[in-house]
Amino acid sequence: MTTFIDGKAVALRVRAQVAAEVATLSRKPGLATILVGDDPASAVYVAGKRKAVREAGMRDLHRYLPATVSQGQVAAVLDELAADPGCDGILLQLPLPAHLDPGALIDRIPAGKDVDGLTTHSAGLLARGENGLRPCTPSGVIELLASEGVKMRGAHAVVVGRSSLVGHPMAEMLLHHDATVSVAHKHTTDLAALTRTADILVVAAGVPHLIGAEHVKPGAAVIDVGIHRTPHGLTGDVRTTELRGIAAQVTPVPGGVGPMTIAMLMANTLRAARR
Ligand SMILES: Nc1nc(=O)c2c([nH]1)NC[C@@H]1CN(c3ccc(C(=O)N[C@@H](CCC(=O)O)C(=O)O)cc3)C=[N+]21
Numbered sequence: 001m002t003t004f005i006d007g008k009a010v011a012l013r014v015r016a017q018v019a020a021e022v023a024t025l026s027r028k029p030g031l032a033t034i035l036v037g038d039d040p041a042s043a044v045y046v047a048g049k050r051k052a053v054r055e056a057g058m059r060d061l062h063r064y065l066p067a068t069v070s071q072g073q074v075a076a077v078l079d080e081l082a083a084d085p086g087c088d089g090i091l092l093q094l095p096l097p098a099h100l101d102p103g104a105l106i107d108r109i110p111a112g113k114d115v116d117g118l119t120t121h122s123a124g125l126l127a128r129g130e131n132g133l134r135p136c137t138p139s140g141v142i143e144l145l146a147s148e149g150v151k152m153r154g155a156h157a158v159v160v161g162r163s164s165l166v167g168h169p170m171a172e173m174l175l176h177h178d179a180t181v182s183v184a185h186k187h188t189t190d191l192a193a194l195t196r197t198a199d200i201l202v203v204a205a206g207v208p209h210l211i212g213a214e215h216v217k218p219g220a221a222v223i224d225v226g227i228h229r230t231p232h233g234l235t236g237d238v239r240t241t242e243l244r245g246i247a248a249q250v251t252p253v254p255g256g257v258g259p260m261t262i263a264m265l266m267a268n269t270l271r272a273a274r275r
Contacts, residue, residue, distance in 0.1 A: 003148070003249045004240075010147050011140075011259035015056060018266045022057045029273030030059035031089040031115065031265075032081045036074065037067030037097045041229060046093050052262045058269060061087055067097045074100060078108040088273040089115035091265065094165065112275060115268040118164065126172050133268050138170035140260025141202055141223050142177065148249055150200060150221045152177035158195050160184045160211070160237070161204035166225055170202055191215065203237040212239040213246055221249040225257050 022029060031053050035046045046062070053060045061084075063077055074092075081087045090109045096102050103120075111121040117135035125132030145152060157179040161167035171183045184194055186205075195201055195215040203211050204225035216222060226237025236253030243250050251257055 002244050002247050005144055005148055005249050005251045007251055007256040008259045011263035014263035015266055018270050019056045028059050029088045029269050030061045030086050031269045032061035032087050034063045034092045036065045042093050048262055052266055056266045071100055074105055075108055082110050089113050089269040091116045113272055115272055126169055129176055135169045136264040137166050137261045138173050139264040140257055142173055144260055152179045155179045155199040156197055157200040158182045158198035159202045166204040205237050207237055208235055209239050210237045213242040216243055216246050218246050219248045222247045224251050224253050227253055
């Protein structure tokens, strides 16, 4: 029996809880999403985040900047939001146009407003296991595993992908939950041999349909972080239908990890506002 994890339902629960707590605050938390340029996928994700902000009873402080904007102009917007007491969280949507340096811009966000958990400061707190704001997508994966009762302590977790947005923080968060963690990437010599030893398999490779039945141990929990727009609709990094009857749990795309990313962003913004 394979359970298809309903990420949308878990996300709605998290968002409802955030909204209930926001309603008790004397001041509405504000989240600034910053979208640079006209990448159509980014526009969809940012629209989803702004809708969630409004539905949580928070203030939408969205900024749009044209693709031709300079590094200094983006920095000025970030600095203005950093100084604004009504702004509790700042999210710079990635990817940025190629002429901009994302690392330098992200690091202008103060740690207390880093609701994406992507600054050098937040990454350092995560690496040291200290309190801080955590990246939303790996937080959402942890929340999904917990809500499904998947045991992390002592499990072998394999993370496919090592990006600073997902793979790397994901591995660290699984470590903090006492899993034994392996990280695979494009230079891994025998991917299937490694992933077949995984009790928990988190796939964040950015390669459509990379993972199939031959990669999965019977009874494993498989989390698909990939999201790709094809002429036939959205698909992930996992050939999910092949895993029916093999995996114990699997997340669909859409309706799996994506909605959790947005839910954890709302939870981070509430946390940032409280401090
Ligand atoms: N600074 C930054 N922070 C991010 O968190 C960030 C980012 N940059 N860049 C891109 C990725 C991607 N991402 C998603 C958010 C929601 C869905 C989502 O809601 N997906 C829906 C489908 C929505 C659709 O139609 O595409 C689902 O999977 O069911 C997906 C992907 C956040 N990202």
